[in-house]
Amino acid sequence: MSERDDEKKSAADTVKPGTGEVGAQSTTSAALEAGGQNVPAGPRGGRTQLEVVDVRRGMFGVHGSGDTSGFGGLVSPVAMPPASERPYGGWxxxxxxxxxxxxxxxxxxxxxxxxxxxxxxxxxxxxxxxxxxxxxxxxxxxxxxxxxxxxxxxxxxxxxxxxxxxxxxxxxxxxxxxxxxxxxxxxxxxxxxxxxxxxxxxxxxxxxxxxxxxxxxxxxxGHPSLARTALPDDWVGHPQRKDYPLGGIPVEYKGATVPPPDTRRSYS
CATH class of the missing domain: 3.30.460.80 (NADH:ubiquinone oxidoreductase Nqo5 subunit)
Known part of the structure; x- marks a missing residue:
């Protein structure tokens, strides 16, 4: 089992109901548990077993020295609600x-x-x-x-x-x-x-x-005219994908230069 699969399993254990001793936790375990509290309740108030598809670390997808947000230690499981059982209710x-x-x-x-x-x-x-x-x-x-x-x-x-x-x-x-x-x-x-x-x-x-x-x-x-709307026709990639590099072009503004996000150094 890969390290990523281990993280998913750990997060899945966190977001499901369970028992365990109250004691000292590592930062990662505590963060996973905190993230697991923010899940939808079941039909009778019990916690619903969710499907964990990923574990996110930090913020904005930045890794290494590029994260200047102060949220580099943030850990949050990405969980999907499972199929519901009948009756669904209402219409x-x-x-x-x-x-x-x-x-x-x-x-x-x-x-x-x-x-x-x-x-x-x-x-x-x-x-x-x-x-x-x-x-x-x-x-x-x-x-x-x-x-x-x-x-x-x-x-x-x-x-x-x-x-x-x-x-x-x-x-x-x-x-x-x-x-x-x-x-x-x-x-x-x-x-x-x-x-x-x-x-x-x-x-x-x-x-x-x-x-x-x-x-x-x-x-x-079958779309009649599938084409770019925000980016040039020759642009490579799709920038709202999670794995899209957080790079960019230096921006010059009134004599100052703002570097691309992935080149900014960390202050932590």
């Missing part, structure tokens, strides 16, 4: 039941299309396989019992150590008919960063998909 069950019915009607195995359903902090998130994203999005918009007519855009999230699921595309949907909000999430590996476009279903996603491609690097297959 959440109705929406999932309708999707399952529609999938079965098309001869699609619902377990193959819906990876998991998460109810956390009063919000519903449905994780879909990318192969079925466009079909499900069409149902979510058009079916009379769903009617999520508005997509508020798509955002990209990068989890470098979530193996084979490093890139997440997150869609926020709104039903004006039923006054409901829903989150759809799909994942893809860094080695194959492709997700089908939803511009033909939700035309307002045009610019959002371009921005997500520009900054995160998710390729939206």
């Amino acid at each position: 959440f069950d109705e929406v999932v039941d309708v999707l399952v019915e529609l999938l079965e009607g098309e001869g699609i195995d619902p377990d193959a299309a819906i990876e998991k359903v998460v109810v956390d902090r009063g919000e519903l998130t449905i994780f879909l396989s990318r192969e079925h994203l466009r079909r499900v999005a069409q149902w979510l918009r058009d079916d009379q019992d769903l009617r999520f007519e508005l997509c508020l855009g798509v955002s990209g999230v990068h989890f470098p150590n979530d193996v084979d699921r490093e890139l997440h595309a997150v869609y926020h949907l709104l039903s004006l008919t039923h006054s409901r909000q829903l989150r759809i999430e799909v994942t893809c590996p860094d080695a194959d960063p492709h997700v089908p476009t939803l511009v033909d279903v939700y035309p307002g996603n045009d610019w959002h998909e371009r921005e997500t491609w520009d900054l995160i690097g998710i390729v939206f297959d």
